[in-house]
Amino acid sequence: MAVRGVLKMGNPLLLQVAEPVTEFNSAELDRLIGDMFDTMAAEAGAGLAAPQIGVSRRVVIFGVEKNPRYPEVEEVPSTVLINPVITLIDSEQEEGWEGCLSVPGLRGRVARYARVRYTGYDQRGDRVEREVSGFHARVVQHECDHLDGILYPRRIRDLRLFGFEEDLDAPGGLRGD
Ligand code: NI
Numbered sequence: 001m002a003v004r005g006v007l008k009m010g011n012p013l014l015l016q017v018a019e020p021v022t023e024f025n026s027a028e029l030d031r032l033i034g035d036m037f038d039t040m041a042a043e044a045g046a047g048l049a050a051p052q053i054g055v056s057r058r059v060v061i062f063g064v065e066k067n068p069r070y071p072e073v074e075e076v077p078s079t080v081l082i083n084p085v086i087t088l089i090d091s092e093q094e095e096g097w098e099g100c101l102s103v104p105g106l107r108g109r110v111a112r113y114a115r116v117r118y119t120g121y122d123q124r125g126d127r128v129e130r131e132v133s134g135f136h137a138r139v140v141q142h143e144c145d146h147l148d149g150i151l152y153p154r155r156i157r158d159l160r161l162f163g164f165e166e167d168l169d170a171p172g173g174l175r176g177d
Helices: 027-042 134-147
Strands: 046-051 058-065 077-088 093-098 106-113 115-121 127-133 162-164
Touching: 027 046, 046 134, 058 134, 058 162, 077 127, 077 134, 093 134, 106 134, 127 134, 134 162
Parallel strands: none
Antiparallel strands: 046 058, 058 077, 077 115, 093 106, 106 162, 115 127
């Protein structure tokens, strides 16, 4: 497997609607997912969508391990989700800061549904179905947006809450203490 280059905002491939996967259990799909995990690990991301490495297929991966140094970060199980469908459990939304490997160095405040159900398939073609909330729900909504050509800056309602991480987190910054 290999670390692949991540496309950056401005690349038109990130604006395409990705095609569904039609063949599971294939060497090609396994290679794609292996490369996606290697790339996500190398970039220390929480998730990655296939279009971000230039593959216009409806495949996302995500996962966050529990880290004792960052107790406030919620654990998200390592997940492969293919041809995903998200349905709302209710209409409540939550605001939160997001970043994206395709938009390096920046963070923005985005409202996402607080609770969603998602379904899809893993690389073997086995069905995945979960009801999630909080950060897990945020990550899956962010990653699935990539499959429809949507990057999170389009979801920011107040562009004052969009900026460089370094400055947002500085003392007195919008995210600083
Ligand atoms: Ni992203």
